[in-house]
Amino acid sequence: xxxxxxxxxxxxxxxxxxxxxxxxxxxxxxxxxxxxxxxxxxxxxxxxxxxxxxxxxxxxxxxxxxxxxxxxxxxxxxxxxxxxxxxxxxxxxxxxxxxxxxxxxxxxxxxx
Numbered sequence: 001x002x003x004x005x006x007x008x009x010x011x012x013x014x015x016x017x018x019x020x021x022x023x024x025x026x027x028x029x030x031x032x033x034x035x036x037x038x039x040x041x042x043x044x045x046x047x048x049x050x051x052x053x054x055x056x057x058x059x060x061x062x063x064x065x066x067x068x069x070x071x072x073x074x075x076x077x078x079x080x081x082x083x084x085x086x087x088x089x090x091x092x093x094x095x096x097x098x099x100x101x102x103x104x105x106x107x108x109x110x111x112x
Contacts, residue, residue, distance in 0.1 A: 005029035021063040028064045033095045036071030040079045057090040070095040070108045
C-alpha cells in the first residue's frame, strides 16, 4: 500500500508538501490542479505550481510530486502533459474526479 498526500486547493501548496514530507510517512504527493484551457502553458506556470520540478519532481525529502492537470480539450491536455514531462514531472495525474459545478460546467473533472 502507498500513502499519497492529496491536494487540497488553498491548503496543500509546495510549502506544505515540503513540511509534511519532511516528517515522513508519505510515498508521494499530488499538486493542486493546473487548469488547462485552450493553449500550451509556459514553463513558468508549471514551475510556480510545482517548484519541485527544479529537483527532478521531488520534495527536498526525495518524495515524488505528481503534477495534476484538469481540462476538457484532449489535444491541449496532451500538449501540456508533454510539457510537464519535459520539465521533469515524474508522474502526471489527469483530474477525472472533481465534482465541483465550477469545474464540470467547463467540461472538466468528473464530467469527463
